Amino acid sequence: MSILQVRDLHTQFFTQDGVVRAVDGVSFDLDQGETLAIVGESGCGKSVTAMSILRLIQAETGRIVSGSIKFEGRELTTLTEEQMRGIRGHDISMIFQEPMTSLNPVLTIGTQIAENVVRHLGVSWQEGLNRAQEMLELVKISDAKRRLDEYPHQLSGGMRQRVMIAMALACRPKLLIADEPTTALDVTIQAQILDLMLELKEKIDAAIVMITHDLGVVAETAQRVVVMYAGRKVEEATVGELFAHPMHPYTRGLMRAIPRLDIDAEAEGRRARLQEIPGMVPVLTQPIPGCAFAPRCPFATEKCTAERPPLVENRPGHIAACWHTDRVLEQAA
Template identity: 60%
Template sequence: MQMHQTARNDLLLDVRNLETHFFGEDSVTRALGGISFQVKKGETLGVVGESGCGKSVTALSILRLLPKVSARTVGGEVRFHGRDLLDLSDREMRKIRGDQIAMIFQEPMTSLNPVYTVGRQIAEAVQIHTKASRSAAMKKAEEMLRLVRIADPERRVNNYPHEMSGGMRQRAMIAMALACSPELLIADEPTTALDVTIQAQILRLIVDLKERTGTAVMFITHDLGVVAETCQRVIVMYAGRIVEQANVIDLFARPAHPYTQGLMRSVPDRRRGRQRRLPEIPGIVPSLREPIVGCSFAPRCPFAIDICREKRPPFLDVGSSHAAACWRAEEVMGA
């Protein structure tokens, strides 16, 4: 173990075979079917996929924020600095959340407390994780608001969330998340609810802050454009599994999984001509309530052959730090 760690001391988060199920009245939804990936120190990892692919469940499973009644992580490990987060007590976990791993959500209005000022909420996070005094924490809050480029931070610390615009609230959320200098920031669709010009500002802010603070970022999004602009490495998810993993340049240049390829081609792109029919991915995503035999994408896949419907493809290297779960990855990359 020790050997393993020193050899890979740039490793921050190591997720192995993570499996999360949701329990309904008479059904089990296999939201995560055993996923493995790593986040290195200081890198930005993109997690892409469409609704229901398990990208948000991955984040919530890592931070153990799933609703206890209906969901459970039933297998796997989440190693953070070598320690399995799934083994920690609730108290130990609370110390890690917000301190070493922070998270920002899509809708900042619902993740900020409406009855406290923004400054007080940031200060609270600081006080919980450091032994700072109230006034020092408030000073820190002001400093954080300045860092996320909110104009007039002296005045804005005393604002309630409703007194801020959507873009400013998301900035405040980022300020709160970064207040304790976490090593990992998990951002779940942080710009999806924002207008494009505000989105551009926030993306730029996240990239700048990442470079200044060295925080690793796990960036969850459905938007391939956002991935291309912000991430270094990307994992693509489909039906609760990772189907492809690559650095961002390789992924866009030569997607190796038919789903990744289909996803990229279905985005309108001027280089392929306007007013043309877009290539579609036929069909719909499979239900995760039934066990899936073979590759979960096979029913929609133009490359599918018999083996795809019978045996689940292993996750195999198709290049340096580029891997895909597809029996026909080579043909896909040539197409």
């Protein structure tokens, strides 16, 4: 059963340089208990998509222009601010990228976790603190009772991200949005945090939207992937399918840019070299009539710059927006 349905979402920011089409017609579904990864480089609109779901776009700078976001059948885009407040942190929680700055420096850990519990579940402060302690134990923070009275600066980055997770899951949300949850952590801690998130997700049966630019994180955590470029969805498939048969040239570019230890390039007689995607992300204030990736794409033809490619299901359960899927797949084979 689908818990979240995003349909043709357009979120725009109104700046002095013009309208920025940060999210430009994105649609996806998320099933209960599923982990969906949204992948793309900086500025492709993945974080804005997440913020749009929680309606956290600052009204002064931008807004959701059109499209629909249905959560458990409820249309989120038309709810009042008051109703949204009841959903944030209760039914849908969010984990941010920066554990070092995402906790308020002047409030204790216990206060910050208990506050959400008390507000959303209507329990007493003491019960809120008890739940906070339970959650800290759940995220494997040692000596949880003492930690309740500590301040964020007394914790390491990994511990703070654990606290963030505890906070996000304290009200047993049905959907967890994780915006680059491991980007600011070092590699050994990254793996621990990801494992912890997946373990807790099973425990409370939540669905996860994992926003990341790290295909390694995708492979380890997600069942399905949405690849975004310049505010548009360019490809969507299950993880295995996407890594086996990437159909969009952008996805292929991303994959070639990952250092891999298992391919012994030296043995094939050429030097191991990572390939970057040439060019720059397009400026989003100008309307792009064709494929947004065309200027950087080795397969691009005139048709690509003139006409926007539709999302087509070329293989079962695998859709991509590219005019030249055949050539891309052919070259890969």
